[in-house]
Amino acid sequence: MNNILVARNIEKSYESGPKLLRVLDNISLEVPEGRILFIVGPSGAGKSTLLHIIAGIDTPDKGDVMINGLDYRKLGGRKKSRLINSDIGFIFQFFHLLSEFTAVENVMLPALIRGENRKKSREKALGLLENLGLGKRAFHKPFQLSGGEQQRVAIARALVNEPGIVFADEPTGNLDKETGGEIISVIRKLSSENSKTFVIATHDYNLVSEGDNIVKLVDGRVVK
Ligand SMILES: Nc1ncnc2c1ncn2[C@@H]1O[C@H](COP(=O)(O)OP(=O)(O)OP(=O)(O)O)[C@@H](O)[C@H]1O
Ligand SMILES: [Mg+2]
Numbered sequence: 229m230n231n232i233l234v235a236r237n238i239e240k241s242y243e244s245g246p247k248l249l250r251v252l253d254n255i256s257l258e259v260p261e262g263r264i265l266f267i268v269g270p271s272g273a274g275k276s277t278l279l280h281i282i283a284g285i286d287t288p289d290k291g292d293v294m295i296n297g298l299d300y301r302k303l304g305g306r307k308k309s310r311l312i313n314s315d316i317g318f319i320f321q322f323f324h325l326l327s328e329f330t331a332v333e334n335v336m337l338p339a340l341i342r343g344e345n346r347k348k349s350r351e352k353a354l355g356l357l358e359n360l361g362l363g364k365r366a367f368h369k370p371f372q373l374s375g376g377e378q379q380r381v382a383i384a385r386a387l388v389n390e391p392g393i394v395f396a397d398e399p400t401g402n403l404d405k406e407t408g409g410e411i412i413s414v415i416r417k418l419s420s421e422n423s424k425t426f427v428i429a430t431h432d433y434n435l436v437s438e439g440d441n442i443v444k445l446v447d448g449r450v451v452k
Contacts, residue, residue, distance in 0.1 A: 238291035262423035269445035317386030319396035376407035
């Protein structure tokens with residue numbers, strides 16, 4: 229199977245007073261195209277740090293990350309921003325929606341930034357919201373939406389530029405169990421119907437099903 233993402237020998241440390249705290253210790257992983265990879269482990273294991281590094285939001289001290297065979301750390305600023313805005317999508321734990329904007333405007337924004345015109349961006353955004361069951365909520369602002377609805381808007385926003393790979397940091401972490409279950413079903417459906425690739429960091433082992441790809445982290449090391 230083709231790997232859309234390959235990370236090799238990733239290391240990351242933070243200063244902690246006079247000492248260096250090693251948060252990721254020689255992590256290597258592969259993400260097969262069209263699949264869901266779960267990064268699981270207890271709180272503080274390094275899941276978010278690893279996710280940020282492989283998504284290009286943060287840089288490792290050592291190691292390489294290739295997406296579609298490209299090492300974006302070696303790309304210039306503009307090319308790198310374009311890659312991050314178009315080739316990857318990111319879903320944050322706390323949604324990070326812009327509160328002054330409606331759902332559809334939030335979803336349109338990455339498309340507008342990419343240079344898509346208003347009409348097309350809007351059509352795309354409305355289509356995605358419709359698909360995610362939010363057709364009737366498109367003109368609500370975030371505070372008028374439930375937690376699960378806000379997370380679905382965040383998913384739509386991550387998908388609007390049709391990225392090959394979508395990263396999600398605790399996508400259900402801020403939701404009750406039932407709503408969290410709905411979100412994970414939405415992600416599974418997107419993955420199987422559109423062969424989208426997802427990388428999900430979570431401390432909730434219940435999200436993982438038989439046959440999923442898993443990387444288990446404990447204290448910054450892969451244990452499985
Ligand atoms: N900017 C930073 N400066 C110093 N230490 C940091 C920084 N960011 C993270 N850490 C440390 O790195 C370790 C891993 O953090 P990370 O957020 O990756 O864990 P996590 O597995 O995502 O945990 P959680 O399940 O609680 O979200 C933690 O011990 C944390 O204290
Ligand atoms: Mg985390």
